[in-house]
Amino acid sequence: MTTVTESHDDHHDHGPAKGLMRWVTTTNHKDIGTLYLLFSLVMFMVGGAMAMIIRLELFQPGLQFIDPGFFNQLTTVHALVMIFGAVMPAFVGLANWMLPIMIGGPDMALPRMNNWSFWILPFAFAMLLGTFFMDGGAPAGGWTIYPPLVLQGGNGFPFMIFAIHMMGISSVMGAINVIVTILNMRAPGMTLMKMPLFVWTWFITAYLLIAVMPVLAGAVTMLLTDKFFDTTFFNAAGGGDPVLFQHIFWFFGHPEVYILILPAFGIVSQIIPTFARKPLFGYSSMVYATSSIAFLSFIVWAHHMFTVGMPLQGELFFMYATMLIAVPTGVKVFNWISTMWKGSMTFETPMLFSIGFVIMFTIGGFSGLMLAIAPADFQYHDTYFVVAHFHYVLVTGAIYAIMASVYYWIPKWTGNMYNEKMGQWHFWISTVSVNVLFFPQHFLGLAGMPRRIPDYAVQFAEFNMWSSIGGFVFGLSQVFFCYIVYKTIKGGEKATDEVWEGAEGLEWTLPSPPPYHSFTTAPEIK
Amino acid sequence: MSSESENAYFIPHDAKWPIVGSIGLTLLLGGFANQLNGSTSATNVMIVGFLILVYMMFGWFGEVIDESESGTYGHGEDASFRMGMIWFIFSEVMFFAAFFGALYYIRIFSVPWLAGDGSGASTNEFLWSNFEAIWPTNGPGDIGGEYKKMGAWGLPAINTLLLLTSGVTCTWAHWGLVANKRKQLIIGLALTVTLGFIFVGLQVLEYSHGYHELNLTLGTGVYGSTFYMLTGFHGFHVTVGAIMLTVMLFRSIKGHFTPENHFAFEAAAWYWHFVDVVWLGLFIFVYWL
Ligand code: HEM
Ligand SMILES: [Cu+2]
Numbered sequence: 001m002t003t004v005t006e007s008h009d010d011h012h013d014h015g016p017a018k019g020l021m022r023w024v025t026t027t028n029h030k031d032i033g034t035l036y037l038l039f040s041l042v043m044f045m046v047g048g049a050m051a052m053i054i055r056l057e058l059f060q061p062g063l064q065f066i067d068p069g070f071f072n073q074l075t076t077v078h079a080l081v082m083i084f085g086a087v088m089p090a091f092v093g094l095a096n097w098m099l100p101i102m103i104g105g106p107d108m109a110l111p112r113m114n115n116w117s118f119w120i121l122p123f124a125f126a127m128l129l130g131t132f133f134m135d136g137g138a139p140a141g142g143w144t145i146y147p148p149l150v151l152q153g154g155n156g157f158p159f160m161i162f163a164i165h166m167m168g169i170s171s172v173m174g175a176i177n178v179i180v181t182i183l184n185m186r187a188p189g190m191t192l193m194k195m196p197l198f199v200w201t202w203f204i205t206a207y208l209l210i211a212v213m214p215v216l217a218g219a220v221t222m223l224l225t226d227k228f229f230d231t232t233f234f235n236a237a238g239g240g241d242p243v244l245f246q247h248i249f250w251f252f253g254h255p256e257v258y259i260l261i262l263p264a265f266g267i268v269s270q271i272i273p274t275f276a277r278k279p280l281f282g283y284s285s286m287v288y289a290t291s292s293i294a295f296l297s298f299i300v301w302a303h304h305m306f307t308v309g310m311p312l313q314g315e316l317f318f319m320y321a322t323m324l325i326a327v328p329t330g331v332k333v334f335n336w337i338s339t340m341w342k343g344s345m346t347f348e349t350p351m352l353f354s355i356g357f358v359i360m361f362t363i364g365g366f367s368g369l370m371l372a373i374a375p376a377d378f379q380y381h382d383t384y385f386v387v388a389h390f391h392y393v394l395v396t397g398a399i400y401a402i403m404a405s406v407y408y409w410i411p412k413w414t415g416n417m418y419n420e421k422m423g424q425w426h427f428w429i430s431t432v433s434v435n436v437l438f439f440p441q442h443f444l445g446l447a448g449m450p451r452r453i454p455d456y457a458v459q460f461a462e463f464n465m466w467s468s469i470g471g472f473v474f475g476l477s478q479v480f481f482c483y484i485v486y487k488t489i490k491g492g493e494k495a496t497d498e499v500w501e502g503a504e505g506l507e508w509t510l511p512s513p514p515p516y517h518s519f520t521t522a523p524e525i526k
Numbered sequence: 527m528s529s530e531s532e533n534a535y536f537i538p539h540d541a542k543w544p545i546v547g548s549i550g551l552t553l554l555l556g557g558f559a560n561q562l563n564g565s566t567s568a569t570n571v572m573i574v575g576f577l578i579l580v581y582m583m584f585g586w587f588g589e590v591i592d593e594s595e596s597g598t599y600g601h602g603e604d605a606s607f608r609m610g611m612i613w614f615i616f617s618e619v620m621f622f623a624a625f626f627g628a629l630y631y632i633r634i635f636s637v638p639w640l641a642g643d644g645s646g647a648s649t650n651e652f653l654w655s656n657f658e659a660i661w662p663t664n665g666p667g668d669i670g671g672e673y674k675k676m677g678a679w680g681l682p683a684i685n686t687l688l689l690l691t692s693g694v695t696c697t698w699a700h701w702g703l704v705a706n707k708r709k710q711l712i713i714g715l716a717l718t719v720t721l722g723f724i725f726v727g728l729q730v731l732e733y734s735h736g737y738h739e740l741n742l743t744l745g746t747g748v749y750g751s752t753f754y755m756l757t758g759f760h761g762f763h764v765t766v767g768a769i770m771l772t773v774m775l776f777r778s779i780k781g782h783f784t785p786e787n788h789f790a791f792e793a794a795a796w797y798w799h800f801v802d803v804v805w806l807g808l809f810i811f812v813y814w815l
Contacts, residue, residue: 021540024542024545025539025540025541025542025544025545026541027537027538027539027540027541028537105535106535106537107535107537109606109609109610110606110607110610111537111538111541112538112541112543112544112586113544113610115541115544115545116541116543116544116547116548119544119545119548120547120548120551122548123548123549123551123552126552127552127555127556127559135563155563158558158559158562158563159556159559161559162555162556162558162559165555166551166552166555169551172614172617175613176610176613176614176617177610179609179613180606180609180610180613183609184602184605184606184609185535185602185606210613210616210617210620211616211617211620212620213617214617214618214620214621214623214624215620215621215623215624215627217621217624218621218622218623218624218625218628219624221755222624222625222628222755224562225744225751225755228562229744229745230670230743230744230745231744231745231750231751231754231755232665232669232745232747232748232751233628233632233748233751233752235665235667235669236636236640236649236665236666236667237665237666237667237669238664238665238667238669238670238747238748238751239632239636239637239640239663239664239665239666239669239747239748239749240632240636240665240747240748240751241631241632241635241636241639243636244628244631244632244636247627247631248624248627248628251627309645311644311645517537
């Protein structure tokens with residue numbers, strides 16, 4: 001007994017170190033979570049700034065502000081920054097902060113590696129963003145880095161490849177940590193089927209990550225050797241095939257889009273029951289639906305390649321498999337709505353963002369279904385319709401869920417309530433503007449406006465103008481979001497431990513903010 | 527009581543090695559990128575980066591070994607390390623899967639299509655009407671010129687035997703460790719490591735044979751690409767595995783590990799079996815069929 005007590009005292013002696021080195025050498029899941037979240041916010045602003053320049057150039061037909069080469073660099077790096085720098089690190093940050101608390105554990109299972117997962121990222125992004133200042137500029141072949149186009153880039157090319165390698169190392173280590181934490185650090189009594197859905201969705205996401213990030217690493221390695229070491233993986237003259245790259249890339253790429261959305265599903269499944277004051281409808285069906293989505297995500301990749309040339313059987317297989325994903329996705333949407341059904345709902349900011357998520361993510365899901373129809377995709381592919389689709393699922397899907405989670409948990413993290421009125425304003429300005437921004441892009445795409453171009457035919461002018469206006473307002477409202485976050489960190493009304501009336505889960509049993517070490521004694525699980 | 531001791535899960539503080547690792551990795555890769563872009567001084571940056579990484583590994587693993595030997599870890603930590611290693615190996619499997627996938631795609635689809643199969647009829651007719659689908663190939667453009675195939679039943683077959691044997695000696699060493707027969711442990715490990723390094727040596731010999739006598743290079747069309755990339759990454763992994771086992775050998779000689787507590791040894795052994803299995807895939811699909 002004495003030895004155990006001693007080790008407890010030991011723990012308490014180690015508060016956070018002081019100064020900058022606290023953040024560089026920390027092994028604490030909350031510190032690392034905070035680092036991830038702040039990093040993600042910075043990247044969100046960097047990627048957002050690029051988007052603003054893109055929308056500025058597209059405000060009117062003709063070339064106004066930037067040259068086409070730079071435009072292509074912007075679209076490429078915007079996507080890479082948003083996917084790998086903003087959305088993924090935000091989810092990993094949330095996982096770091098919340099998973100150990102939600103399962104009643106003391107910390108992440110592998111704390112030193114946790115530190116490294118984070119501290120690779122700033123270096124990787126310095127490398128990626130540094131390419132803007134190199135000969136030939138940043139990579140400009142699109143975030144999908146298809147050969148042979150991407151191989152024609154300038155000095156930035158190898159830096160981009162290595163930056164992707166580093167991001168991959170970081171993600172794989174982060175994912176391993178999540179899996180091990182969930183399998184090994186749960187409080188006694190926290191059985192798998194008692195875990196909150198955010199834990200479940202992250203568990204499954206982590207498997208997707210370790211399954212596909214190495215495949216991306218392989219793909220970019222082949223690009224590198226094709227460019228610098230005479231290999232011919234993607235060169236038909238040597239017996240290879242550029243389409244091979246697309247297969248490998250999308251074998252990574254489609255599971256990747258689910259990596260970007262499954263944790264969002266988890267977040268929304270936490271928030272809606274709280275504000276509907278009802279338990280989640282269909283908990284186990286949520287778990288099974290998430291697992292089937294994850295499984296199916298491995299056999300649908302070629303829906304990104306319908307127009308590239310595939311045997312007919314391939315087109316059909318990938319079309320039907322893709323449509324099949326709509327079934328478990330539908331189950332989830334149904335469950336969220338049923339959770340709200342006859343609930344005593346209130347509409348605080350996290351709930352608003354969650355409802356926004358459910359509605360607008362579903363719009364994105366529907367346009368996805370349209371794209372999944374192979375013959376129709378011959379019309380839609382590489383048009384603004386695709387751009388509209390993935391921005392609905394990613395911005396009003398993934399990003400909205402992240403916003404919701406920030407409002408939901410920031411009182412717990414900081415001990416301060418955010419300003420509810422400002423939160424509501426942020427939601428409504430964002431929601432109106434994001435639809436002005438992306439909805440017209442559906443029409444542009446259907447009418448034939450191609451994606452990834454700096455200039456367009458005059459008949460597209462009006463919708464593009466609206467889209468740009470929506471874009472600027474949406475951009476500004478995210479600056480406002482930064483201000484809200486800043487103010488909440490600095491002060492504000494003190495939050496109670498429970499924060500939300502009707503909230504379930506271990507995180508609400510800890511003080512706000514929680515002590516440096518979350519659960520030094522394992523909590524009782526009901 | 528049991529739940530109390532679980533609370534003592536060891537949370538290390540002040541991890542200084544990760545940031546060292548990031549700096550090393552950045553210098554290594556940044557230097558490499560600069561070198562690829564034609565800078566001549568970049569090699570030095572690479573070397574510095576590499577040395578920093580090596581320093582980081584000595585430091586980081588050293589710290590963990592000290593903690594392990596001083597009894598800091600219990601069942602909980604041990605389980606975490608095991609799971610971590612298993613899923614790390616799984617991620618490595620997926621890395622190889624990308625290259626195996628490329629090999630299958632090229633052999634099953636792209637080469638036959640170039641020869642006019644299926645939807646490739648007009649590609650073949652208008653671009654390369656003389657091209658026939660035979661494996662191995664350096665493609666319709668005859669990239670890299672005349673070459674000869676690497677046979678399966680010379681060095682590669684010997685290498686297969688070596689690796690399989692080393693898998694056996696590795697397991698034998700493990701039995702020794704579990705039965706507390708230290709001598710068996712040390713001899714078994716020494717044999718495994720020796721076989722591993724002989725494998726790497728023979729692989730180097732084979733490459734030199736390929737480059738100098740068969741005119742088989744990385745630039746020999748898709749055959750050269752897939753051959754060297756797959757066997758090259760495998761050889762690299764064997765080297766890493768052999769180094770890991772060497773460390774285990776030295777630790778065993780120093781008296782580390784007990785029959786109950788020897789995670790590091792098992793991790794290295796798992797890794798070794800993993801490279802073994804990958805080799806079997808290579809032998810069958812790259813050398814033999
Ligand atoms: C019901 C579910 C979904 C279906 C049926 C679906 C279907 C599709 C299809 C067929 C395409 C290819 C369109 C083309 O290039 O012609 C596509 C593109 C895309 N989807 Fe989805 N999708 C779904 C959900 C999602 C989700 C949840 C995400 C991310 C969170 C997502 C992200 C993307 C992205 C980023 C692209 C564009 C990739 C690119 O070419 O740059 N999709 N989707
Ligand atoms: Cu997809």
